[in-house]
Amino acid sequence: MKNLTFRPLWLIAATWVHPSLASDIPGDEASWDSIATRPVPVECTRVDGSPWCRSAGVIEASVTEVDNALRNMSKHAHLFESVIRIDVLEDDILHIVLDYPSPLDDRDYVARYDYAQSGDVRTFRWESVRHPAAPEGTDVVRLPNFAGEWRFSPHERGTWVQYTWQAEINGSFPALGYKTAWKRAGHEALRDLAQTQGAGLIAP
DSSP states (O other): OOOOOOOOSOOOOOOOOOSOOOOOOOOTTSOOEEEEOSSSOEEEEEETTEEEEEEEEEESSOHHHHHHHHHTGGGGGGGOTTEEEEEEEETTEEEEEEOOOTTSOEEEEEEEEEEEEETTEEEEEEEEOOOTTSOOOSSEEEOTTOEEEEEEEEETTEEEEEEEEEOOOOSSOOGGGHHHHHHHHHHHHHHHHHHTTTOOEEOO
8 A cells, every 4th residue: 555645635727707705714813723834834723613724935936927827727737646637617617636545535626716816915716616517426525615715925035825725624534644634735735836837935
């Protein structure tokens, strides 16, 4: 059996603009607990019993480059080892299948995406939806509540990036492994985004 390695629970392939999503993404007002400080800080909280996590870092590339990477992430899908398949169901709805290490079942989710900009701050936000073209299967575990947000703005070293995600893992995942999975997910999400530009990633 191969070693257990935890893949990031994320994929953004946003090229679309949609009215504001209903998901209530926790912000600075939430009570965040630090679970990692290196290579980037990762912290988690709970909202109505549901776990949320966020990580932050500086990608050494311009805001324009990072923005374009997010808008065209489906073109970079081959760079992410966690991604098995991306199905574009509608202009703003994707079905993403994620690879999990054996003996765990793979995960999938269906999400609607939204892009917004306010001053120098740009956000890509998503939430899970149902779609008839992507019914729940028996060979993967559906993430029915998967939602989150990418937030970024200019930084003297490039682009400050914050990644927030709904951190339920579901299925037969060992509870003792949650923090390890969340730490790796928070780091790898930022690292993989930086890699699309061949850029470095540093702590904020």
